[in-house]
Amino acid sequence: MLGLEKKDTSLLIIVAILTMCAPFILNPFPADSAMAQFNAGYPDLMQRFVIFGIFAIGFNILFGLTGYLSFGHAAFLGIGSYSAVWMFKLLGYNILPGIFLSVITSGLFALLIGYISLRRSGIYFSILTLAFAQMSFALAYSVLTPLTNGETGLQVYNSDPQYFHSDAMPNIPHLFGQEMQSTYTLDAGAWSFDFNTGYYLCALIMLGMFYIAIRIFRSPFGLMLKAIKTNQTRLNYTGLNPRPYTLAAFVISGMYAGLAGGLMASMDPLAGAERMQWTASGEVVLMTILGGAGTLIGPVLGAGFIKYFENIFSKINDTVLHQWFAFLPDGIEDFLIAIVHPFVGKGWHLTLGLMFMAIVIFLPGGLVEGGQKIASKFRGKKAKDDAPAASDTTPAE
Amino acid sequence: MGILEIKNVGKRFGGLQALSDVNLSVAENTVHAIIGPNGAGKSTLLNCLVGKLIPDTGSVTFQGQSLLGRKPHEINQMGVSRVFQTPEIFAELTVFENVMIPCFAARDGSFKLNALNAVRGQNDIKETAEAILEDVKMLDKRHMTASSMSRGDKRRLEMAMCLVQEPKLLLLDEPTAGMARADTNNTIDLLKEIKEKRDITMAIIEHDMHVVFSLAERITVLAQGTPLVEETPENIKGHPKVREAYLGEAQV
Numbered sequence: 001m002l003g004l005e006k007k008d009t010s011l012l013i014i015v016a017i018l019t020m021c022a023p024f025i026l027n028p029f030p031a032d033s034a035m036a037q038f039n040a041g042y043p044d045l046m047q048r049f050v051i052f053g054i055f056a057i058g059f060n061i062l063f064g065l066t067g068y069l070s071f072g073h074a075a076f077l078g079i080g081s082y083s084a085v086w087m088f089k090l091l092g093y094n095i096l097p098g099i100f101l102s103v104i105t106s107g108l109f110a111l112l113i114g115y116i117s118l119r120r121s122g123i124y125f126s127i128l129t130l131a132f133a134q135m136s137f138a139l140a141y142s143v144l145t146p147l148t149n150g151e152t153g154l155q156v157y158n159s160d161p162q163y164f165h166s167d168a169m170p171n172i173p174h175l176f177g178q179e180m181q182s183t184y185t186l187d188a189g190a191w192s193f194d195f196n197t198g199y200y201l202c203a204l205i206m207l208g209m210f211y212i213a214i215r216i217f218r219s220p221f222g223l224m225l226k227a228i229k230t231n232q233t234r235l236n237y238t239g240l241n242p243r244p245y246t247l248a249a250f251v252i253s254g255m256y257a258g259l260a261g262g263l264m265a266s267m268d269p270l271a272g273a274e275r276m277q278w279t280a281s282g283e284v285v286l287m288t289i290l291g292g293a294g295t296l297i298g299p300v301l302g303a304g305f306i307k308y309f310e311n312i313f314s315k316i317n318d319t320v321l322h323q324w325f326a327f328l329p330d331g332i333e334d335f336l337i338a339i340v341h342p343f344v345g346k347g348w349h350l351t352l353g354l355m356f357m358a359i360v361i362f363l364p365g366g367l368v369e370g371g372q373k374i375a376s377k378f379r380g381k382k383a384k385d386d387a388p389a390a391s392d393t394t395p396a397e
Numbered sequence: 398m399g400i401l402e403i404k405n406v407g408k409r410f411g412g413l414q415a416l417s418d419v420n421l422s423v424a425e426n427t428v429h430a431i432i433g434p435n436g437a438g439k440s441t442l443l444n445c446l447v448g449k450l451i452p453d454t455g456s457v458t459f460q461g462q463s464l465l466g467r468k469p470h471e472i473n474q475m476g477v478s479r480v481f482q483t484p485e486i487f488a489e490l491t492v493f494e495n496v497m498i499p500c501f502a503a504r505d506g507s508f509k510l511n512a513l514n515a516v517r518g519q520n521d522i523k524e525t526a527e528a529i530l531e532d533v534k535m536l537d538k539r540h541m542t543a544s545s546m547s548r549g550d551k552r553r554l555e556m557a558m559c560l561v562q563e564p565k566l567l568l569l570d571e572p573t574a575g576m577a578r579a580d581t582n583n584t585i586d587l588l589k590e591i592k593e594k595r596d597i598t599m600a601i602i603e604h605d606m607h608v609v610f611s612l613a614e615r616i617t618v619l620a621q622g623t624p625l626v627e628e629t630p631e632n633i634k635g636h637p638k639v640r641e642a643y644l645g646e647a648q649v
Contacts, residue, residue, distance in 0.1 A: 003515055212513075220501050220519065221512040227487050227498050234485040237447065238558065239473035239502040248510055
């Protein structure tokens with residue numbers, strides 16, 4: 001179907017079902033229960049899942065296929081966001097021109113940065129991209145204040161021209177009148193599910209991008225990118241020039257990042273320089289490795305995993321812990337809380353770091369490898385026990 | 398006028414004169430062997446032919462066109478393929494993919510942005526790749542990952558990758574180094590077979606005299622960066638100069 005092999009088609013369908021049903025899947029606990037803490041089905045977070053999914057899918061086209069580790073991809077994300085907000089300021093709140101421009105500008109920047117950085121490979125390439133990203137961050141933060149509004153961040157003001165804005169149109173980002181923020185809440189018994197326009201738009205775009213990524217992976221072009229990763233010497237002596245191939249991959253992944261940035265601005269019309277900081281670049285590297293670099297579904301899983309932890313674990317504070325351990329005698333309760341405390345709330349990075357270490361050491365292929373191991377175990381000896389199954393696939397996307 | 402003309406080529410690495418005044422002409426459709434003791438400059442000479450090194454002096458022309466200053470991939474696109482001393486293959490890819498890549502390179506040139514075509518749909522490429530794997534008797538191994546094969550198989554795979562491009566000139570850098578006797582003989586048979594089937598010129602650098610004398614039509618002996626003699630195999634065996642420089646120690 002759609003020019004895909006059977007296996008890829010089923011993968012695409014699974015991802016489509018997961019994204020379309022995400023409001024249900026991510027809200028498995030009744031709204032008032034103690035476990036509601038772990039519900040992730042609110043619009044904001046779901047949007048972030050799919051937007052960072054797009055970012056990571058694009059990053060994987062460069063890193064997973066060619067092995068070139070870019071440490072500056074957040075720069076393209078930021079450039080995308082700034083482009084989109086400028087379109088809102090100049091033309092109006094319809095998100096189409098903004099998204100379109102964000103892809104174009106980030107593609108152009110990727111062409112420039114890639115052309116220079118790809119003269120080197122390995123660690124030197126990583127450092128060059130990092131340098132460019134930090135330069136972009138510094139420029140956006142201070143020097144280019146007229147363009148980026150510096151520390152405050154770029155946003156839309158009432159005094160902005162917005163040439164195509166009419167009073168009939170909503171005064172927040174929309175797609176031909178459909179507001180991105182509008183949410184329909186379905187209450188079913190104790191449960192409540194949110195259906196958000198912005199989320200569904202992002203999810204559809206992510207599906208499209210996922211489809212394109214599959215096509216690239218299975219194309220002769222993708223084959224050449226994999227060949228670059230394994231042996232550039234042979235590639236050279238086979239009459240192929242690696243430079244344009246890597247540059248094309250770099251530009252494509254830069255455009256993915258720009259699209260993610262544009263969508264981010266479309267969900268919340270604000271663009272700040274911190275979006276370009278190196279920590280943001282590092283995050284997408286983590287997502288890709290955590291999920292499984294070079295696999296199709298890995299980056300999406302990784303993005304969901306990290307965003308889930310960032311938003312859910314960081315919200316568990318001492319009050320919540322006291323509730324959880326309330327049944328224990330006082331001394332033990334305080335002791336347990338003292339132990340757990342550094343790993344949750346503000347300390348969620350610690351948990352994430354430990355998990356990242358565990359995955360890199362025990363599952364170098366990321367979550368995807370973990371899934372494969374479990375699947376083969378089940379296939380191998382079916383009736384054997386069922387202990388550590390499904391738990392690692394929590395944030396399905 | 399040969400297909401490959403090397404004139405007055407010299408190359409210096411710091412204080413070492415690796416090549417000096419090398420003149421060599423490889424005639425079309427012949428197998429030309431370059432032999433010589435270790436450090437004679439054989440590999441340096443080969444690297445000067447494929448664009449990895451640029452000689453300090455002299456000229457290298459292939460079919461009348463200069464090769465100097467061209468990049469390795471450009472030289473390959475002109476019809477020169479190279480087999481390495483240690484097999485250079487795409488280790489993480491399957492055997493079939495390994496062979497498909499040179500097919501694409503031969504068809505599409507050094508770069509083509511065909512990101513939305515499917516590899517599966519390329520029937521002509523698949524047929525060519527299957528045919529060459531049949532030739533080197535590796536068709537049954539096509540779904541194996543290249544890195545998991547034996548050394549001999551890796552060499553044959555690399556040979557197949559070069560041959561599938563139908564090069565006019567095939568450069569072989571010790572194609573049987575580290576092979577068992579049986580594998581060496583298989584390689585000799587394979588090269589002979591190829592030579593019979595198509596119009597191809599081969600330049601072989603080799604230590605194994607058995608290989609050299611079974612294949613070569615002309616032999617150039619290189620010593621200390623300069624060609625000593627160029628002769629037919631029959632005349633090389635008894636040549637006093639060669640004995641002195643090389644065969645004396647090698648006992649053939």
